[in-house]
Amino acid sequence: MRILVVEDDLKIAEFIQKGLKSSGFAVDHAPDGVQGLEMAFGEPYDTMVVDIMLPQMDGISLIKKIREKKNNTPIIILSARDRVDDRVNGLQAGADDYLTKPFAFSELLARIQALIRRAGNVTDPVSLSYADLSIDMLKRQVKRENEIIELQPLEFSLLEYLLRNRERVVSRTMIMEHVWDYNFDPMTNVVEARICRLRDKIDKDFEPKLIHTVRGAGYVLKVK
Amino acid sequence: MIYKIFNTIAFRLTIWFTGIFTVCSGVTFILFYFLAIQTIQTQIDQQLLDNASKFSTIIRRNGLMGARELAVVEAQAAGEKVIFFKLVYPTGEVFASSHMSYWEHVHVSKHVLTSLIINKVSVFETVPIPLTRQKARILYSYVAPNVILQTGIVMDFYSRFLSAFKKVFIGAMGFIIIFSAMSGWLLIRKALSGVTTITKTAQNITGSNLEARVAGTGNKDELDYLAITFNSMLDRIEELVKSIREMSDNIAHDLKTPLTRIRGFAELTLIHEETLEDYRIMASNTIEESDRLLDMINTMLVISRAEAGEGDFEFKKIDLSGMIKGACDLFAPLAEDKNIRFVQTIEEQILIVADIKMLQRAISNLIDNAIKYTPENGKISILVFKENQQVIIKIEDTGVGIAPEYFEKIFERFYRAESSRTSAGTGLGLSLARTIVRQHNGDIFVSSRQSDQQSGKQAGKQADRESGQLSGQLGKGSIFVVRLPYNNLEVI
Numbered sequence: 001m002r003i004l005v006v007e008d009d010l011k012i013a014e015f016i017q018k019g020l021k022s023s024g025f026a027v028d029h030a031p032d033g034v035q036g037l038e039m040a041f042g043e044p045y046d047t048m049v050v051d052i053m054l055p056q057m058d059g060i061s062l063i064k065k066i067r068e069k070k071n072n073t074p075i076i077i078l079s080a081r082d083r084v085d086d087r088v089n090g091l092q093a094g095a096d097d098y099l100t101k102p103f104a105f106s107e108l109l110a111r112i113q114a115l116i117r118r119a120g121n122v123t124d125p126v127s128l129s130y131a132d133l134s135i136d137m138l139k140r141q142v143k144r145e146n147e148i149i150e151l152q153p154l155e156f157s158l159l160e161y162l163l164r165n166r167e168r169v170v171s172r173t174m175i176m177e178h179v180w181d182y183n184f185d186p187m188t189n190v191v192e193a194r195i196c197r198l199r200d201k202i203d204k205d206f207e208p209k210l211i212h213t214v215r216g217a218g219y220v221l222k223v224k
Numbered sequence: 225m226i227y228k229i230f231n232t233i234a235f236r237l238t239i240w241f242t243g244i245f246t247v248c249s250g251v252t253f254i255l256f257y258f259l260a261i262q263t264i265q266t267q268i269d270q271q272l273l274d275n276a277s278k279f280s281t282i283i284r285r286n287g288l289m290g291a292r293e294l295a296v297v298e299a300q301a302a303g304e305k306v307i308f309f310k311l312v313y314p315t316g317e318v319f320a321s322s323h324m325s326y327w328e329h330v331h332v333s334k335h336v337l338t339s340l341i342i343n344k345v346s347v348f349e350t351v352p353i354p355l356t357r358q359k360a361r362i363l364y365s366y367v368a369p370n371v372i373l374q375t376g377i378v379m380d381f382y383s384r385f386l387s388a389f390k391k392v393f394i395g396a397m398g399f400i401i402i403f404s405a406m407s408g409w410l411l412i413r414k415a416l417s418g419v420t421t422i423t424k425t426a427q428n429i430t431g432s433n434l435e436a437r438v439a440g441t442g443n444k445d446e447l448d449y450l451a452i453t454f455n456s457m458l459d460r461i462e463e464l465v466k467s468i469r470e471m472s473d474n475i476a477h478d479l480k481t482p483l484t485r486i487r488g489f490a491e492l493t494l495i496h497e498e499t500l501e502d503y504r505i506m507a508s509n510t511i512e513e514s515d516r517l518l519d520m521i522n523t524m525l526v527i528s529r530a531e532a533g534e535g536d537f538e539f540k541k542i543d544l545s546g547m548i549k550g551a552c553d554l555f556a557p558l559a560e561d562k563n564i565r566f567v568q569t570i571e572e573q574i575l576i577v578a579d580i581k582m583l584q585r586a587i588s589n590l591i592d593n594a595i596k597y598t599p600e601n602g603k604i605s606i607l608v609f610k611e612n613q614q615v616i617i618k619i620e621d622t623g624v625g626i627a628p629e630y631f632e633k634i635f636e637r638f639y640r641a642e643s644s645r646t647s648a649g650t651g652l653g654l655s656l657a658r659t660i661v662r663q664h665n666g667d668i669f670v671s672s673r674q675s676d677q678q679s680g681k682q683a684g685k686q687a688d689r690e691s692g693q694l695s696g697q698l699g700k701g702s703i704f705v706v707r708l709p710y711n712n713l714e715v716i
Binding site for chain 2: 083
């Protein structure tokens with residue numbers, strides 16, 4: 001998987017490159033719009049991460065030019081501009097997603113993976129499993145070591161989200177957005193409280209422990 | 225400079241003042257002039273008539289000879305230049321007269337005589353005396369059958385009065401114009417001096433010096449009211465500037481604190497700690513603090529944009545009941561952890577037009593606030609119902625409560641009791657909630673279950689000193705009431 005990052009702030013570009021590389025992506029970097037355009041047509045990319053405020057050519061024009069040439073590479077905009085108008089402009093220009101700065105790296109990663117998955121037309125699986133944990137999406141049933149665990153609907157959604165993003169850190173904001181459909185983090189630990197309850201049911205009587213807290217970053221479902 | 229004076233209200237008013245004064249006195253003088261002339265003429269006419277009646281009496285008593293003598297004697301007595309008498313037959317033939325050398329050019333007027341003969345009514349006539357600048361008043365009157373008396377008096381007094389009057393008139397008018405212009409200018413300048421004072425005060429007002437005030441005259445006139453209004457406007461501005469200053473101090477404080485923590489922690493880790501785990505803790509601490517900062521900045525942006533009418537609100541038809549139930553579900557575990565009873569009485573299917581994400585934030589903040597300030601084993605009840613085209617959302621807790629003097633303050637940005645500044649929270653939650661609700665044409669009020677205001681205040685002050693809480697008495701609880709218009713389904 002190859003990703004093009006068009007970003008003029010070198011420090012930000014550096015940590016995005018570093019993060020994506022450690023997640024197994026090949027990453028190229030373009031520091032301005034014109035170079036970004038050249039590189040976009042020079043090589044096939046799986047995803048592009050584009051800033052709006054760029055020297056030479058701004059991100060919106062860059063995206064429009066790419067789309068004019070019938071290039072359908074998934075594009076995610078990364079910008080400090082957070083108004084609804086800005087989002088609408090970006091998406092109308094042809095971007096597939098919009099993330100505002102500052103952002104959690106785990107969220108950028110999750111969004112990039114979602115875009116790649118969507119582009120590959122992967123259908124939602126009927127069941128998901130990890131280690132000895134499995135959930136049946138149709139019966140909404142959770143099992144560990146073949147033992148059925150009763151979960152409340154919200155707890156089920158939370159576990160499903162963690163499982164879909166297994167071995168990947170998900171932030172509190174991402175959980176709020178995907179499980180509760182809230183677009184803000186109430187700062188109070190509503191997520192932590194819910195995770196504690198889920199852990200009681202999933203991890204308390206079983207080994208290995210699956211749900212882990214990554215301090216400051218969020219939560220991850222994996223075998224440590 | 226001169227151009228400037230022409231433009232002043234004082235100058236224009238002085239012109240008006242002088243003009244009106246001059247016209248009024250002119251009219252007065254003219255009226256007086258006509259009245260005086262009328263009076264003088266009446267007096268002269270009366271004198272002529274008196275003389276005529278004297279002649280008729282003498283003729284009746286002594287015959288025409290007596291009249292002839294009387295004419296000479298009377299004229300001599302009054303002065304032959306002043307008065308004359310002529311006795312005339314209706315034919316116009318003069319048969320007797322006083323000494324006429326001064327009056328030789330004054331003749332008997334034929335047509336006056338004719339009109340007298342026809343009408344039998346005495347006739348007066350004013351004629352100039354040729355070769356002099358004087359006028360004479362002449363009377364034609366029957367003093368006996370077939371005897372007509374023509375008598376005249378020099379209107380000497382009349383002319384003297386006229387010329388004296390002219391002198392007085394010119395002098396007086398000159399004085400009036402100058403006096404009224406000067407007094408008008410001074411009076412108007414004095415009256416408008418209040419305006420000048422206000423202008424000077426306004427010029428002295430700057431961002432850093434808002435303390436200047438206009439001295440009121442105390443005589444309750446328009447300018448005094450202007451001064452009072454101006455001063456109260458300055459009071460409001462000063463208050464606003466003060467609150468903006470306070471707010472920016474608070475912002476600076478609230479932004480500096482997490483930055484200090486981030487910086488301090490990072491520095492300490494660099495200097496002292498060596499294990500990877502230490503760095504991991506430092507990094508996660510940095511993320512947490514940054515998230516808090518970011519949240520604060522974003523919330524501030526939402527509030528200020530909404531207040532400026534530029535909020536990114538997206539109004540749609542939403543199920544308010546479902547949304548509030550969701551929010552309750554979200555916070556239920558937190559209430560459970562504190563063993564707080566969480567009672568929900570939510571009317572089903574309340575559909576309104578609103579921005580669901582924004583209302584979620586507002587309601588979450590209120591529930592969060594209730595849980596934060598309710599002690600363990602307390603109770604929080606949430607009531608949602610329709611009433612008079614309004615949707616009422618009532619959030620009651622059994623927490624520390626709020627003293628009445630803080631009912632407004634708690635909705636101000638960054639307001640927290642001074643000593644509770646260090647505690648968690650941005651101090652923006654309630655402010656944001658109110659801003660959001662107001663954007664939906666609703667409002668939020670708070671009250672405390674404390675019914676006795678006086679003891680509430682005292683308790684509040686005491687609690688303030690002791691714990692820095694905005695509390696009444698412990699366990700009294702506060703009630704937040706959100707009112708949203710219900711009839712706005714047709715808005716979009």
